[in-house]
Amino acid sequence: MGYRELATRPVLFWVLVAVGARLPVAMAPLAFVFLVRERPDGSALGAGIAAAYVIGEVVGAVALGPRLRPARARGQLAAGLAGGACAFAGIGLLPDAHPVLLGALAALAGAVPAAAPGGLRALLTAPLPEELVVKALSVESVLTYAVWAAAPALVGGLALGVDPALPLLLAALLMAAATVGLWALPAGWPAEPEDRRGASMARTLARAWPVYLTGAAAMSLLALAELVLPALLEQRAIGVGWTGPLLAGYSVAAAAGAALYGLRGSWPGSLRAQSLVLLLAVTGCVAFAATARSLPWIAGALLVAGLLQAGVLVTRVLSLREALPPSAHAAAYSVMYAVVGVGYGGSAALAGAVQSAATPSVTVLAGVGFTLLLIAASALGDLRLPRAGQAPPGSGSR
Incomplete structure (x- = not known):
């Protein structure tokens, strides 16, 4: 289809x-x-x-x-x-x-x-x-x-x-x-009546915490790109006026990436593996942009990051749908919305603190390190995350 x-x-x-x-x-x-x-x-x-x-x-x-x-x-x-x-x-x-x-x-x-x-x-x-x-979520992205x-x-x-x-x-x-x-x-x-017989909604939503953590990691990278980019360009003796076009290019690339992801019915690997691999790739692109010395390299890194970031957005939503029963989906989407806001704010606070004592490039790399910690915690938690319809450990049969 x-x-x-x-x-x-x-x-x-x-x-x-x-x-x-x-x-x-x-x-x-x-x-x-x-x-x-x-x-x-x-x-x-x-x-x-x-x-x-x-x-x-x-x-x-x-x-x-x-x-x-x-x-x-x-x-x-x-x-x-x-x-x-x-x-x-x-x-x-x-x-x-x-x-x-x-x-x-x-x-x-x-x-x-x-x-x-x-x-x-x-x-x-x-x-x-x-x-x-999948196509509907790609359109939404x-x-x-x-x-x-x-x-x-x-x-x-x-x-x-x-x-x-x-x-x-x-x-x-x-x-x-x-x-x-x-x-x-x-x-x-x-x-779905069968979804109401088990744990409370709060406990059900908490089962998907590694997916929420992936969302926070993704948003922390976006905060780095938006908030530190002007200072990074200035450090590289590049006009700060390029900030707008670079961020617009990032958004356009992300929109294109979302459309491309939805064109194919399925991709290799599990949804959570896709999400983690794509997020690591985006992290690498942001780190490369922090160390690049010229505008074309910075622009290229941000364009590739935007292209891959869209896949992170779609796969983390699909991972929530896989991990939780249908009656919890809307609530889980809202919790994800809150968590990514916290991720953005946490990364912004970290960037502000580090930038007061270090160069913009070091600030971005510090933020990348923070993101990698979130990714590692998410990957470890994902090993114990049950799939939809699978009872969480210790819950017994339903």
């Missing part, structure tokens, strides 16, 4: 809803920075508001994702997206409000719709035959990278060319449109 089998009205509606739900998320951090940059200490304030937003996302994904119920998921997702739309609108309409209020609204904007990524992924894959799931590639240009153009509050008002409008669009999607996904 090819991508043409996905060209249906339900999938098209899902794409429109997903864009409306995810573009505000991609726009938010930079939009906060532009909103308050003219204030005293505007850069620090913008970073603080963005941090509050990310913390809200992490907390919301962990708290709300596992509470999604298959039979009424659409209503729960709609409530979350509507709340997020109101919070974004509040920030856009009150740009001069006290920083504490802006931070609280940003945390709310991150938290209340945080179950949407996992819930929407479940709504996409649940009605599809198993042979189309292409969409994700396209959204993240477009968001900075959209925010910059609106904030600098029209009004700093406009990106946040657009985010509110998009999220409200996604709320309405949810009613064109299924109400939920089938519940």
Whole structure:
């Protein structure tokens, strides 16, 4: 089966809803920075508001994702997206409000719709035959990278060319449109009674911790590429203006990689082996970029890293589906969403600490070492990770 089998009205509606739900998320951090940059200490304030937003996302994904119920998921997702739309609108309409209020609204904007990524992924894959799931996840990855590639240009153009509050008002409008669009999607996904007889949802989700750790490792590499790249280019006497084109190229390569991964029905090795091999290859590319001396080599390393990173994204989602029962998939996607946010934040904190005392290239290599530790822990834990339908050690038969 090819991508043409996905060209249906339900999938098209899902794409429109997903864009409306995810573009505000991609726009938010930079939009906060532009909103308050003219204030005293505007850069620090913008970073603080963005941090509050990310913390809200992490907390919301962990708290709300596992509470999604298959039979009424659409209503729960709609409530979350509507709340997020109101919070974004509040920030856009009150740009001069006290920083504490802006931070609280940003945390709310991150938290209340945080179950949407996992819930929407479940709504996409649940009605599809198993042979189309890989292609559907590849399409989702292409969409994700396209959204993240477009968001900075959209925010910059609106904030600098029209009004700093406009990106946040657009985010509110998009999220409200996604709320309405949810009613064109299924109400939920089938519940499986046999999945409710075993361990609690928390214990079920905890079984897949090595897969979550792989997600954190992958996101830590992305943080290195985004946050240290300007300083690395400056260290190599390369114009910092190349940062944007290089990161855009990374995103385009990742979108292409996701499409290529889905073209083939299966790849050699298990899903988890594929994920670890691809992640090690991406780590090698990032390390090579840190030691490269010229722009073409750095660009080539980032393009290859983006191409392979897309495979990591798809395989880790498929690994979650393999490790956990269907009733836990949406909750697991939300936990993964939270964990990758923690991975990004942890790598950013490490990069900031190391860069204050070392060169940018050493900072990247330190981050690569941190990523390799996460990969090693994930690989060791993976040896004991049960497959779907297999009871975890000590649980007895079901």
